Amino acid sequence: MKSKFVVTVEFGETDPAAIVFYPNFFRWFDASAWRLFAKAGLTFDVFREEFGLIGAPIVEARSKFIKPLRFEDSIEITSYVASWKQKTFNLVHEVRKDGEVCAEGLEIRVCAERLKDGSQGIRAVPIPDEIRKRLSADD
Amino acid sequence: MKSKFVVTVEFGETDPAAIVFYPNFFRWFDASAWRLFAKAGLTFDVFREEFGLIGAPIVEARSKFIKPLRFEDSIEITSYVASWKQKTFNLVHEVRKDGEVCAEGLEIRVCAERLKDGSQGIRAVPIPDEIRKRLSADD
Amino acid sequence: MKSKFVVTVEFGETDPAAIVFYPNFFRWFDASAWRLFAKAGLTFDVFREEFGLIGAPIVEARSKFIKPLRFEDSIEITSYVASWKQKTFNLVHEVRKDGEVCAEGLEIRVCAERLKDGSQGIRAVPIPDEIRKRLSADD
Amino acid sequence: MKSKFVVTVEFGETDPAAIVFYPNFFRWFDASAWRLFAKAGLTFDVFREEFGLIGAPIVEARSKFIKPLRFEDSIEITSYVASWKQKTFNLVHEVRKDGEVCAEGLEIRVCAERLKDGSQGIRAVPIPDEIRKRLSADD
Numbered sequence: 001m002k003s004k005f006v007v008t009v010e011f012g013e014t015d016p017a018a019i020v021f022y023p024n025f026f027r028w029f030d031a032s033a034w035r036l037f038a039k040a041g042l043t044f045d046v047f048r049e050e051f052g053l054i055g056a057p058i059v060e061a062r063s064k065f066i067k068p069l070r071f072e073d074s075i076e077i078t079s080y081v082a083s084w085k086q087k088t089f090n091l092v093h094e095v096r097k098d099g100e101v102c103a104e105g106l107e108i109r110v111c112a113e114r115l116k117d118g119s120q121g122i123r124a125v126p127i128p129d130e131i132r133k134r135l136s137a138d139d
Numbered sequence: 140m141k142s143k144f145v146v147t148v149e150f151g152e153t154d155p156a157a158i159v160f161y162p163n164f165f166r167w168f169d170a171s172a173w174r175l176f177a178k179a180g181l182t183f184d185v186f187r188e189e190f191g192l193i194g195a196p197i198v199e200a201r202s203k204f205i206k207p208l209r210f211e212d213s214i215e216i217t218s219y220v221a222s223w224k225q226k227t228f229n230l231v232h233e234v235r236k237d238g239e240v241c242a243e244g245l246e247i248r249v250c251a252e253r254l255k256d257g258s259q260g261i262r263a264v265p266i267p268d269e270i271r272k273r274l275s276a277d278d
Numbered sequence: 279m280k281s282k283f284v285v286t287v288e289f290g291e292t293d294p295a296a297i298v299f300y301p302n303f304f305r306w307f308d309a310s311a312w313r314l315f316a317k318a319g320l321t322f323d324v325f326r327e328e329f330g331l332i333g334a335p336i337v338e339a340r341s342k343f344i345k346p347l348r349f350e351d352s353i354e355i356t357s358y359v360a361s362w363k364q365k366t367f368n369l370v371h372e373v374r375k376d377g378e379v380c381a382e383g384l385e386i387r388v389c390a391e392r393l394k395d396g397s398q399g400i401r402a403v404p405i406p407d408e409i410r411k412r413l414s415a416d417d
Numbered sequence: 418m419k420s421k422f423v424v425t426v427e428f429g430e431t432d433p434a435a436i437v438f439y440p441n442f443f444r445w446f447d448a449s450a451w452r453l454f455a456k457a458g459l460t461f462d463v464f465r466e467e468f469g470l471i472g473a474p475i476v477e478a479r480s481k482f483i484k485p486l487r488f489e490d491s492i493e494i495t496s497y498v499a500s501w502k503q504k505t506f507n508l509v510h511e512v513r514k515d516g517e518v519c520a521e522g523l524e525i526r527v528c529a530e531r532l533k534d535g536s537q538g539i540r541a542v543p544i545p546d547e548i549r550k551r552l553s554a555d556d
Contacts, residue, residue, distance in 0.1 A: 010309045011322070011333075012438040016183070016488065017193045018259055021429040022200060023165035030162065031288045034350075044155070044289070044349055054156045055289075061161060062201040068261060071322055071433065072312075120157055122207060149448045150461070150472075151299040155349065160290040170427045173489075183428065183488055194428075210294065210461055211451075294461070295471045296537055300478060301443035308440065322433070332434045339439060340479040346539060390434075398435055400485060 001137050002080040003036035009073040019068040026061055029093045029105045032079040036091070040134040051128055053111050059088060059124075060108040067102040075102065081135050087111075087124050089132075140276050141219040142175035148212040158207035165200055168232045168244045171218040175230070179273040190267055192250050198227060198263075199247040206241040214241065220274050226250075226263050228274075279415050280358040281314035287351040297346035304339055307371045307383045310357040314369070318412040329406055331389050337366060337402075338386040345380040353380065359413050365389075365402050367410075418554050419497040420453035426490040436485035443478055446510045446522045449496040453508070457551040468545055470528050476505060476541075477525040484519040492519065498552050504528075504541050506549075 005028070013024045037043070037056070047053045069075065078094045093105035110124035111131060144167070152163045176182070176195070186192045208214065217233045232244035249263035250270060283306070291302045315321070315334070325331045347353060356372045371383035388402035389409065422445070430441045454460070454473070464470045486492065495511045510522035527541035528548065 010305070011312055011432060012305055012308055012440065014433050015428060016431050016433065016435040017196070017261065018433040019196070019261070021169070022197045023162045023169065023429065026162035026165055027288070027290055030160070030290055034289055038350070057156065057158070057207070058161045058204055060201070060203045062199070064199045065197055068196070070259065072316070120209065122156065122158070149444070150451055151293060151301065151444055151447055153294050154289060155292050155294065155296040157294040162290065166427070166429055169429055173428055177489070211455070295474070295539070297474070297539070299447070300475045301440045301447065304440035304443055308438070335434065335436070335485070336439045336482055338479070338481045340477070342477045343475055346474070348537065398487065400434065400436070 001036070001040060001135060001139055002078055003032065003039050005032040005035045005077040005079065007075050007077060009069050009071055009075065011071050014071045018070060020070070022063075022065060025063050025065065025095070025103055025105065028077055028095070029061070029063070029079075029091075029107055032077040032093055033091055033107060033109070036079045036081075036135070040137065042131065042134060051111070051131065053113050053125070054122060055112065056109040057112050057122065058107055059110055061106070063103055063105040065103050067097070067100065069097065069102055073097055084127065084132055086126055089127060089135075140175070140179060140274060140278055141217055142171065142178045144171040144174045144216040144218065146214050146216060148208050148210055148214065150210050153210045157209060159209070161202075161204060164202050164204070164234070164242055164244060167216055167234070168200070168202070168218075168230075168246055171216040171232055172230055172246060172248070175218045175220075175274070179276065181270065181273060190250070190270065192252050192264070193261055194251065195248040196251050196261065197246055198249055200245070202232075202242055202244040204242050206236070206239065208236065208241055212236055223266065223271055225265055228266060228271075279314070279318060279413060279417055280356055281310065281317050283310040283313045283355040283357065285353050285355060287347050287349055287353065289349050292349045296348060298348070300341075300343060303341050303343065303373070303381055303383060306355055306373070307339070307341070307357075307369075307385055310355040310371055311369055311385060311387070314357045314359075314413070318415065320409065320412060329389070329409065331391050331403070332400060333390065334387040335390050335400065336385055336387055339384070341371075341381055341383040343381050345375070345378065347375065347380055351375055362405065362410055364404055367405060367413075418453070418457060418552055418556055419495055420449065420456050422449040422452045422494040422496065424492050424494060426486050426488055426492070428488050431488045435487060437487070439480075439482060442480050442482070442512070442520055442522060445494055445512070446478070446480070446496075446508075446524055449494040449510055450508055450524060450526070453496045453498075453552070457554065459548065459551060468528070468548065470530050470542070471539060472529065473526040474529050474539065475524055475526055478523070480510075480520055480522040482520050484514070484517065486514065486519055490514055501544065501549055503543055506544060506552075
């Protein structure tokens with residue numbers, strides 16, 4: 001399963017060099033991840049109510065920035081799960097402008113639940129089969 | 140040369156799971172990079188006026204997120220150049236809370252100038268010796 | 279002339295109370311203002327190249343927040359110029375969810391140019407007739 | 418009671434005109450409000466645990482922007498409660514650079530609790546006397 005997310009670069013996302021300030025790419029990756037999850041029926045409410053999870057927090061994130069983006073550019077972000085381990089999965093985010101790759105992102109995420117001790121702590125749990133299945137379904 | 144940058148986690152930097160929304164780590168890395176540059180005498184004005192550069196844009200960024208951070212946490216970010224190539228350099232950002240590592244970031248940056256063709260385009264140039272020298276000085 | 283701008287509330291725009299962190303409304307107002315300008319043929323490049331202006335900076339901004347918004351909410355922002363003075367104009371931003379008003383924003387903006395003294399300074403200029411005319415055209 | 422909050426303008430907070438993108442002022446106002454609350458002993462945990470409140474959400478925000486700020490500027494934000502009503506209070510935020518006022522902000526906030534119906538809804542409650550008393554104490 002792949003999701004497509006179209007973003008228009010906003011004025012406030014660009015810097016004095018008139019190019020996108022790079023942390024915004026990671027904001028877009030997170031937003032694109034949630035669109036992929038939603039496409040798989042995994043909204044924030046479903047994570048909490050059906051699976052007892054607080055969501056799928058990040059343990060690692062990376063991006064290569066290949067071509068700079070400017071205000072008013074329109075980009076398309078293609079997101080999908082590239083691989084699974086027992087407790088982590090790798091999400092790939094390809095950013096294209098006019099079909100050309102501008103950035104390649106990777107997020108390594110876990111499924112996490114609140115600790116039962118009443119603290120605000122969280123811990124990773126084995127990825128539920130149902131979550132893996134939904135994110136691996138055909139488009 | 141190493142810089143130390145103290146950050147307090149703000150309310151608006153945390154999410155419904157009450158932990159820091161991860162793109163904010165990259166905002167802090169960029170801010171910490173500029174503090175290291177400033178310590179080496181490389182302010183934004185110096186980049187432009189002394190070196191004819193628009194600054195040191197990112198070509199790759201990564202972070203491992205080891206312990207979640209919460210609102211009102213105080214963290215210290217230690218930043219330094221870990222290695223140099225002809226056109227790129229690697230900046231390391233270590234995020235600690237109470238001495239314990241919470242995140243480890245890496246930024247690969249270049250030195251860039253505006254294209255001379257009147258466009259808004261930019262291109263990487265060999266890193267000036269003087270920039271390497273200043274960022275390699277003792278504290 | 280009125281513009282309509284559809285926004286989906288992102289995870290990272292919400293806070294530990296699970297509602298939108300309010301500065302994001304102003305990010306949306308600015309983005310919606312640029313969409314209104316673009317509809318009137320006033321892109322960032324047109325401001326600079328045709329009018330010699332750096333854009334239309336803010337001198338005052340306000341918003342009433344009537345109903346809280348949550349992650350995955352879809353909202354529509356209607357933006358238009360409500361009044362003109364010689365050097366300022368008032369932009370209204372109405373935020374609706376399912377037709378119901380959630381926030382009412384106001385931005386007071388000027389048209390500004392760079393000072394000719396080589397400094398980074400800017401100053402407000404009388405609003406060009408052509409800009410007023412384009413933003414007052416029928417939809 | 419007044420709080421002082423020192424902020425350094427970051428690169429990513431400025432725009433292609435090389436001045437601060439205005440929603441960042443509201444991010445700083447919120448951060449400065451939390452510092453005032455903390456000075457009065459009203460941390461996020463105290464709001465929740467001692468008063469059963471989710472915090473002090475915004476119902477209205479305004480700012481006048483008097484002088485533009487640039488990357489590397491250091492500013493001081495003075496925050497205090499200027500007036501009280503039964504359910505709302507007005508927070509003033511004065512932004513100064515080198516002693517000169519650059520922006521004047523106002524936030525109108527309420528004290529809010531979660532609805533008891535199990536929904537994610539919130540509602541304003543009369544401001545507890547103890548909260549008013551703490552925020553009105555001498556410095």
